[in-house]
Amino acid sequence: MGEKVDGFAGMVAAPENHEVRLYWHGALPATVQASVEAARKSAPVRVVSAAYSRNQLTSEVEKWMASGQVTSAGPDPDGSGVVLSVTGDSTASELHRPAGTSAAFRIGSHEPIEAKYSRNDDTTPYYGGGRFINLSQGSIACSTGFAIEDASGSRGFLTAAHCGKPNPPDVILDGGGKWWDSDVMGHFDTEIAYRDIAIIHTNVDAHVFTGPPGSSTSMRVVSMTKTWPGNWVCTSGATSGEHCAIKAIDDARSTWVDGVEVKHLIVAQSPTNSCVVSAGDSGGPVYSYTSGGPGGGQALSAQGTISTGSPDVIPCGNNVWGGYQVMFPRITDALSAFGAYLLVDNPPQV
Structure with missing residues (x-):
């Protein structure tokens, strides 16, 4: 079921309640009802009436983003209105509703959104969650x-578009950061700025670093999952390392990253x-744990790449400071936008 279908408002996976909630504005079409009945054979699905559709709220989000009053905006996953982030101590009553909007709105955060620039010296083939240095942009x-x-058959890794520029392509070094041939990963040559995704073509492997900063432990990537509010994810950036028990709360947020919406x-x-998440984690993997590892053990299911997050005011350990909130594009959206395929490593089961 497409998220742009008229009437669709949102979907929330709620494993703690053992159900999936589908929010719908207006009458449920027969085709959608049939899909719901089919889905109920494998999981409880509850259909909940919504005040607005996703299409209606997305239109209002664009007006809020253009108003200059907010740092991010997105539809509430239950279709009740729009959730905003602002700087300072502004209250909802102090905001000026943009022309052409009518939906309810609330402030979800009073913090600015920061790009996450700046594990540490990987070698080819490269794993996800490793550090790289953009020599062309001041290191x-x-x-x-x-x-x-990608669609042409070339391999590489995803990262965040705000980490470089493709015209002309920036030179990318591994975490060692020395101007030697062995340290050159590749070039920053493909990006989609409005999704904050990019590809650096180089020799890669379907593994992701896990554990703390500087760790050499890794796990196989065996699948991908489309993220919905209510899902639990982990992040693994080069600066702050791996963090889990992170709950998705919104699935259509717009924000500004280095001047790009x-x-x-x-x-x-x-x-x-x-x-x-911390500075230097941008572009790193977001995932969940799943089965499918060697001998039926644990492995990873890809969910997205780190874009941005809340300010670095929380201790992460190892003299690193970070934020409690992360924003990321879905892996499914990134692959679709590039016409690319996720590389997986599915070992034989014994």
């Missing part, structure tokens, strides 16, 4: 994402306000 540091193969982002945060 800013970001993180490698999932291994992919980035759309269709998932918002996820720590329920305990713990560190989930």
Whole structure:
């Protein structure tokens, strides 16, 4: 079921309640009802009436983003209105409703959104979650994402578009950062700025670094999952390392990253306000744990690449500070936009 279908308002996966909630504005079409009945054979699905459709709220989000009053905006997953982020101590009553909007709105955060520039010296084939340095942009540091193969058959890794520029292509070094041939990963040659996604073509492998910063442990990527509010995810950036128990709360947020409006982002945060992302983690992988590893053990299911997050005011350990909230584009959206395929490593089961 497409998210742009008239009437669709949102969907929330709620494993703690053992159900999936589909929010719908207006009468449920017969084709959608049939899909719901089919889905109920494998999981409980509850259909809930919504005040607005996703299409209606997306139109209002664009007007809020253009108003200059907010740092991010997105539809509430239940279709009740629009959720906004602002700087300072502004209250909802102090905001001026943009012309052409009528939906209810609320402030979800009073914090600015920051790009996450700046594990540490990977070698080919490269894993996700490693550090890379953009020599052409003053040696800013970001993180490698999932291994992919693009529409032309060339391989590389996903990362964040704000980590470089493709025209002319920036030179990308591995975390060692020395101007030697062995340290040159590749070039920053393909991007889609409004989704904050890019590809750096190089030799890659379907593994992701796990554990703390500087760790050499990794796990196989065996699948991908389309993220919905209610899902739980992990992040693994080169600066702050791996963080789990992060809950997705929004699935269509727009925000500004380095002066570019980035759309269709998932918002996820720590329920305990713990560190989930830090400067230098941009482009790193977002995933969940699944089965499918060697001998039936654990492996990873790709969900997205880190775009941005809340300010670095929370201790992450190892003298690193980070934020409790992360925003990321879905892996499914990124692959579709590039016409690419996720590389997976499915070992034989014994």
